[in-house]
Amino acid sequence: MFxxxxxxxxxELVIEQIKNMIxxxxxxRGDKLPSERELxxxxxxxxxxxxxxxxxxxxxxxxESRHGEGNFIKEKLDNNFLEPLSTLFLLEEQSPKExxxxxxxxxVSSAAMAAKNATTEQILMLQNVVxxxxxxxxxxxxxxxxxxxxxxxxxxxxxxxxxxxILNSISDLIDISIKYTRSKILMDPKxxxxxxxxxxxxxxxxxxxxxxxxxxxxxxxxxxxxxxIIEQEQKRLSSF
Amino acid sequence: MFxxxxxxxxxELVIEQIKNMIxxxxxxRGDKLPSERELxxxxxxxxxxxxxxxxxxxxxxxxESRHGEGNFIKEKLDNNFLEPLSTLFLLEEQSPKExxxxxxxxxVSSAAMAAKNATTEQILMLQNVVxxxxxxxxxxxxxxxxxxxxxxxxxxxxxxxxxxxILNSISDLIDISIKYTRSKILMDPKxxxxxxxxxxxxxxxxxxxxxxxxxxxxxxxxxxxxxxIIEQEQKRLSSF
Numbered sequence: 001m002f003x004x005x006x007x008x009x010x011x012e013l014v015i016e017q018i019k020n021m022i023x024x025x026x027x028x029r030g031d032k033l034p035s036e037r038e039l040x041x042x043x044x045x046x047x048x049x050x051x052x053x054x055x056x057x058x059x060x061x062x063x064e065s066r067h068g069e070g071n072f073i074k075e076k077l078d079n080n081f082l083e084p085l086s087t088l089f090l091l092e093e094q095s096p097k098e099x100x101x102x103x104x105x106x107x108v109s110s111a112a113m114a115a116k117n118a119t120t121e122q123i124l125m126l127q128n129v130v131x132x133x134x135x136x137x138x139x140x141x142x143x144x145x146x147x148x149x150x151x152x153x154x155x156x157x158x159x160x161x162x163x164x165x166i167l168n169s170i171s172d173l174i175d176i177s178i179k180y181t182r183s184k185i186l187m188d189p190k191x192x193x194x195x196x197x198x199x200x201x202x203x204x205x206x207x208x209x210x211x212x213x214x215x216x217x218x219x220x221x222x223x224x225x226x227x228x229i230i231e232q233e234q235k236r237l238s239s240f
Numbered sequence: 241m242f243x244x245x246x247x248x249x250x251x252e253l254v255i256e257q258i259k260n261m262i263x264x265x266x267x268x269r270g271d272k273l274p275s276e277r278e279l280x281x282x283x284x285x286x287x288x289x290x291x292x293x294x295x296x297x298x299x300x301x302x303x304e305s306r307h308g309e310g311n312f313i314k315e316k317l318d319n320n321f322l323e324p325l326s327t328l329f330l331l332e333e334q335s336p337k338e339x340x341x342x343x344x345x346x347x348v349s350s351a352a353m354a355a356k357n358a359t360t361e362q363i364l365m366l367q368n369v370v371x372x373x374x375x376x377x378x379x380x381x382x383x384x385x386x387x388x389x390x391x392x393x394x395x396x397x398x399x400x401x402x403x404x405x406i407l408n409s410i411s412d413l414i415d416i417s418i419k420y421t422r423s424k425i426l427m428d429p430k431x432x433x434x435x436x437x438x439x440x441x442x443x444x445x446x447x448x449x450x451x452x453x454x455x456x457x458x459x460x461x462x463x464x465x466x467x468x469i470i471e472q473e474q475k476r477l478s479s480f
Contacts, residue, residue, distance in 0.1 A: 052291075059252065102406075109345040
């Protein structure tokens, strides 16, 4: 099963072996890992290295420690297991433009997939988000949350868990992106109604089960957001 | 700068504070972190918790430890910092279908973006991959690598680093997906020439700078891959 390790960066090798067992299908969701003591014996590394590896695996959300029972491969994935990517990307320049571009790629297709797959229940869920957006015009903090919820609900309706997981993995980035873009767009107050209409339009196309219309409207929406930001940026520059 | 923490899951709180400093722009690429001792004092937690947090941050590739110098926010991001997602997704059922669907979304757009942005140097790089694919028909292990390299080179040419980073973050999944899909497709030997022609066609559209043709050809390629897999699956089932 496990084989001994003799080298530096020991915890990485421990993680590698656990990962390989998952790839080979030997460890599955909910399975119990060997105890710390068993891992020390089987892998012939220090208890400290095993602990280091286990806590790292907890942090990335692959395993959970149940009190008095030991360590288990998680049954249900956390939504935030990938947040490190967000943090890393914040270290890059030019991120707002690239985030919006990336969102456009994912979300234009997602809207079409959602229009194909949405159940009545999911349509109602999305309708409620749109209704909340309409009824809370004055609470921008809430609107940021609702705006994000709208887009994440669509990603969920696609039924593609990799897509949804990846979008969740960059949740921090999307937060910052939505907050930033809305603040730029709403410098022109008439845009609030336009944004609401755009969200209603996307919702209507999904509810109607019209994939082409849904993706077309999502594209118009995100292109409009992009256009507003470029305009605001130009205004800002020309005011110097 | 840092403020004291008094609670359980201490290493997570340590990570949270470091992450926030990055979000706020107080820590940048290449910056040195306070020493372990300073962190113990500033955050008022045990040295063990600090170590646990630091090694987790190393594992996710956010910081690096330089011998005798201390810990630094990484200058250059690793390509594999996100591999945990791959491992997690392998625990899901139905992953091959969803991976291919996700790739189709990303790569159809990527092909168009690459056709818009490719420099002469990048076109030559992509051409070399296609040439290698043509000249190594018998070495399937090499072909798997080249096939992957072809798609990753296109993602890189898009110039969108978030897209490229995310594709790198699921590198294990893409490996498995390409290996799996090629093995299914090549059960019919005539498909090797078809695959080579498809890759040449995508390359030619990018080299010509024709975004529509490039995305159309990428879509045909991935749709063909999908069709072959479904057919092989049906054959397998009907042979029982």
